[in-house]
Amino acid sequence: MxxxxxxxxxxxxxxxxxxxxxxxxxxxxxxxxxxxxxxxxxxxxxxxxxxxxxxxxxxxxxxxxxxxxxxxxxxxxxxxxxxxxxxxxxxxxxxxxxxxxxxxxxxxxxxxxxxxxxxxxxxxxxxxxxxxxxxxxxxxxxxxEPNRKKRVFTYNHLVIDLDSYDVFVRGEKVSLYTKELQLLILLVENQNQVFSAEQLYDLIWGVDSFGDLKTVQVHVSNLRRKIEEDPSKPALIQTVRGFGYKFNVQKKIESH
Structure with missing residues (x-):
């Protein structure tokens, strides 16, 4: 080779x-x-x-x-x-x-x-x-990033500690890979905003990366398996058909 x-x-x-x-x-x-x-x-x-x-x-x-x-x-x-x-x-x-x-x-x-x-x-x-x-x-x-310290986001069964970067589902700590954590934080901090796969790839992997959009799909799927109540019917990370993905909440999550 x-x-x-x-x-x-x-x-x-x-x-x-x-x-x-x-x-x-x-x-x-x-x-x-x-x-x-x-x-x-x-x-x-x-x-x-x-x-x-x-x-x-x-x-x-x-x-x-x-x-x-x-x-x-x-x-x-x-x-x-x-x-x-x-x-x-x-x-x-x-x-x-x-x-x-x-x-x-x-x-x-x-x-x-x-x-x-x-x-x-x-x-x-x-x-x-x-x-x-x-x-x-x-x-x-x-x-x-200093502006992400000392914040905890709580929504239903999901808790994200942005000081320690720990994620809990129903009180149990969940292990996320770096890119999964970056993806989750981006979506949570921009609740209800729709991101295309291209935008997520550019923001998480960088415009100077050389992968493909399948990378985004795989990471979204992995993340859903770890944080959703029913990954086959995701309630948090939703697909907006024809547009992309969003973190779906009825009421804005507040940090504390």
């Missing part, structure tokens, strides 16, 4: 850093792809760690606490989808799958197990970097 960006071109880039203090974990069993990708991001100023298989990757996740993980699907030891589920037990940082699998079912499965993006091989390193930057930026913004 070859990366499409010409090796000679990026090796001539020099040591100019675009970002600093961002820790990246690359989990890839193909040595050429792993080393080439690591070298590219190191030249861009990232602190890069690598692993060739799943168990080694899990150790690095717990020890080094990377801020973003690039994860191959076909891995020895623990395959990528299962590894992603294990990673989510320890961290909510962005996980971007790198895979030669092109079947839409594989992409949906990747998103369902907690990935934030799914990139097919061969990939261009500059495009990959753009996705990495977008996910790091989005993750940083949603978890650090």
């Amino acid at each position: 070859r990366i499409t960006l010409m090796d000679a071109n990026f090796l001539k880039l020099g040591d100019e850093s675009i970002m600093s203090d961002e820790k990246l974990l690359i989990v890839e069993d193909d040595m050429d792809i792993r080393e080439l990708t690591a070298l590219y991001f190191k030249k861009k100023g990232y602190d890069v760690w690598t692993a060739a298989e799943g168990y080694e990757a899990l150790k690095l996740v717990k020890k080094e606490k990377p801020q973003l993980i690039l994860l191959d699907v076909m891995l020895p030891g623990i395959e990528g989808f299962e590894l992603c589920k294990k990673i989510r037990l320890y961290t909510d940082v962005p996980v971007l799958f790198l895979s030669s699998k092109r079947d839409p079912v594989d992409k949906v499965l990747g998103l369902e197990v907690g990935a934030d993006d799914f990139i097919t091989k061969p990939f261009d390193l500059m495009e990959l970097e753009a996705r990495v930057r977008a996910n790091l930026r989005r993750n940083s913004m949603v978890l650090s």
Whole structure:
């Protein structure tokens, strides 16, 4: 498997850093792809760690606490989808799958197990970097905005603590992946406003991401399964046919 960006071109880039203090974990069993990708991001100023298989990757996740993980699907030891589920037990940082699998079912499965993006091989390193930057930026913004502190939204069986970013359904804490949490917060803070799938994708994943609108559909479906009384008949996150989605309330939710 070859990366499409010409090796000679990026090796001539020099040591100019675009970002600093961002820790990246690359989990890839193909040595050429792993080393080439690591070298590219190191030249861009990232602190890069690598692993060739799943168990080694899990150790690095717990020890080094990377801020973003690039994860191959076909891995020895623990395959990528299962590894992603294990990673989510320890961290909510962005996980971007790198895979030669092109079947839409594989992409949906990747998103369902907690990935934030799914990139097919061969990939261009500059495009990959753009996705990495977008996910790091989005993750940083949603978890650090000061105007979201000390607020709790309560509506029927749903409680969202925007200080701790905890979500409770019928008094039980619910585990949400980062993008699911970002999506829920956006919809709750704009109650009854209809967002198209395109708008949600731009706001949550960023206009400089390169995915598709199926990503939004998968995350909405996952979120409904976790917070709705009856996910087959969603009362909170409703589909407005022909337009998009909205968080439906009869009376405006107030924070306290």
